[in-house]
Amino acid sequence: MRIAFDIRKLNSFGIGTYIRNIILNLANLDHENPYFLITQEKERFALANLPPNFSFILDPSGDNSLWNDLVLPYSLKRSQIDLLHTPHYRAPRFLGCRSVITIHDCVHILFPNYASSASAFDQARKATKRSIRKCSHIFTVSQATQRDLMRLFSVPQEKITVVYNAIDERAVLSNNLEEQKRVLERYQIQDPFLLYAGNIKPHKNIARIIEAFSVLKMELKDDEVWKHLKLLIIGDELSKHQFLRRTVIRSGVQQDVRFFGFVPYEILKVFYKSAQIFVFPSLYEGFGLPPLEAMANGTPVLASNISSLPEVLGDAALLVNPENVFEISKGMKHLLFDTSLRSDLIEKGFEQARKYSWKKSAELVWKTYQAILTKDSDSKIR
Numbered sequence: 001m002r003i004a005f006d007i008r009k010l011n012s013f014g015i016g017t018y019i020r021n022i023i024l025n026l027a028n029l030d031h032e033n034p035y036f037l038i039t040q041e042k043e044r045f046a047l048a049n050l051p052p053n054f055s056f057i058l059d060p061s062g063d064n065s066l067w068n069d070l071v072l073p074y075s076l077k078r079s080q081i082d083l084l085h086t087p088h089y090r091a092p093r094f095l096g097c098r099s100v101i102t103i104h105d106c107v108h109i110l111f112p113n114y115a116s117s118a119s120a121f122d123q124a125r126k127a128t129k130r131s132i133r134k135c136s137h138i139f140t141v142s143q144a145t146q147r148d149l150m151r152l153f154s155v156p157q158e159k160i161t162v163v164y165n166a167i168d169e170r171a172v173l174s175n176n177l178e179e180q181k182r183v184l185e186r187y188q189i190q191d192p193f194l195l196y197a198g199n200i201k202p203h204k205n206i207a208r209i210i211e212a213f214s215v216l217k218m219e220l221k222d223d224e225v226w227k228h229l230k231l232l233i234i235g236d237e238l239s240k241h242q243f244l245r246r247t248v249i250r251s252g253v254q255q256d257v258r259f260f261g262f263v264p265y266e267i268l269k270v271f272y273k274s275a276q277i278f279v280f281p282s283l284y285e286g287f288g289l290p291p292l293e294a295m296a297n298g299t300p301v302l303a304s305n306i307s308s309l310p311e312v313l314g315d316a317a318l319l320v321n322p323e324n325v326f327e328i329s330k331g332m333k334h335l336l337f338d339t340s341l342r343s344d345l346i347e348k349g350f351e352q353a354r355k356y357s358w359k360k361s362a363e364l365v366w367k368t369y370q371a372i373l374t375k376d377s378d379s380k381i382r
Helices: 015-029 065-078 118-134 143-153 177-186 206-219 242-251 265-274 289-296 309-313 325-337 339-354 358-381
Strands: 003-006 035-039 054-058 083-086 098-103 137-140 160-162 193-197 230-234 257-260 277-280 301-304 318-320
Touching: 003 015, 015 035, 015 358, 054 065, 083 358, 098 118, 098 358, 118 143, 137 143, 137 358, 143 160, 177 265, 193 206, 193 265, 193 289, 206 230, 206 242, 206 325, 230 265, 265 289, 277 289, 277 325, 289 301, 289 309, 289 339, 301 309, 301 325, 309 318, 318 325, 325 339
Parallel strands: 003 035, 003 083, 035 054, 083 098, 098 137, 137 160, 193 230, 193 277, 230 257, 277 301, 301 318
Antiparallel strands: none
16 A cells, blocks of 8 residues: 655644654554655654655645645655545545545634634635545544534544544653753743643633632742742743733733743653643643643643543543633642642553553554555455
């Protein structure tokens, strides 16, 4: 079988982790079948030491939709591709081969206000519907997203395979106290802190995290141990999000909340390891990888009790109502003061993170490729 895989979003937050780990594990698994990675020049050398059965189809357009819809199909035909894997919902319009897509979540459908315009939302919805209709099979990263697709697009369950995400080994810090100390000093972090890491989007519920932290700070103002507690938010600069800036000021925590932009894994893993609590009361997740990464670093997690998070985190996190600021704040306080609960969740967190494996996920993807093409071959024989 000759497989093409679109890796043009390799450097994107979230989806890039999926692409990198699926490709690297497919490379370890399959040294025989040819793989063609659709990429731009800047991503070409991001995946090092791939075996000889991996090569590239270069996109010189900068991911232009016309190239995607008109030129790419000819490139696939010229390379005699049997199956194209698009790791998102915008597959090419025209294909001369079988295709599979990965849909990570339905944020773009469930939150239409995220779109730049009504027209942009309509285009995203139509692209998703078209890709679902034309593909041979769909991968999702949780049963929650599988249910969303079945409900929103009437996709039959047998057309969907759940392939879970897993921890990226780059996000886990070994017990290197010197490295931990060096990074914290570099970022001038001296006080204990709560941590959020991820995209800065409305459904991530960051305004309520700030408000809950403000409530907590009021309760801790006379506590000798926790009165200097900070909240660190990794994902983007505060100057780009005026609503959150106003929330910080209105909540009176300007001196205690720090926003950081994107940080690489070698820095992020130190923040994970050093945080008192990882806070992730998101309103919607397709999977929710950051809390699992925090667990792998031995940090107790507070997360929401809706969407995919109960499925992914199990009983290894303290789950709260993400729409209730006081419940979030109460959960923060509970995790700070209840040492027995902290120890229990830390231990369960390590175990929960180990349940997920990119190797197993890649094996399931590979077996699905085989099943699709074998079924296609059998139907041609008959």
